[in-house]
Amino acid sequence: MRKLTLLRHAKSSWTDHAIADFDRPLAPRGRKAAVKIGLYLAETGLSPDFILCSPAKRTRETLAKITPFLTHKYDIKLERSIYSAGSGGGVISYLKSAPLSSEHVLVIGHNPTMQQLALDLATPEADSRYSDIERKFPTAALAHIEFDIPDWKSLRSRGRLVHYIVPKEL
Numbered sequence: 067m068r069k070l071t072l073l074r075h076a077k078s079s080w081t082d083h084a085i086a087d088f089d090r091p092l093a094p095r096g097r098k099a100a101v102k103i104g105l106y107l108a109e110t111g112l113s114p115d116f117i118l119c120s121p122a123k124r125t126r127e128t129l130a131k132i133t134p135f136l137t138h139k140y141d142i143k144l145e146r147s148i149y150s151a152g153s154g155g156g157v158i159s160y161l162k163s164a165p166l167s168s169e170h171v172l173v174i175g176h177n178p179t180m181q182q183l184a185l186d187l188a189t190p191e192a193d194s195r196y197s198d199i200e201r202k203f204p205t206a207a208l209a210h211i212e213f214d215i216p217d218w219k220s221l222r223s224r225g226r227l228v229h230y231i232v233p234k235e236l
Contacts, residue, residue, distance in 0.1 A: 100131030116168035
């Protein structure tokens, strides 16, 4: 079994329009939301063993806010391609081609990539929150998908959407 958690960065600040998009920090609301998501990760036992994170400032700050709540040992890779990953095909290729022994991977990135990945990788079941993801994947939204595969190289089909949560619900 392999697990994939997709997390969109928390709300970023737009107070200084001179700052490049890549360098935008979290807004106060974003810092609070990231802590809520960190608590949710701890409460639900969603502790990854590998984190793939965009190197943008707001994703790294989101990561810093959730790591105190992670209960297992994990490795982190900052991956520039996550910043501009488009529809997420690059993330899927990374998972399939990297020598990952990790069972649970957390990807912290941006929209529309995180939303599209969730839609492409989760099975649209009637009793899941798939339709909620179709409507919106706001900042600090988290989708957790489980796959019945022995390794990431075997990722060929959709998995089961187990969690979809947004900070407003916490």
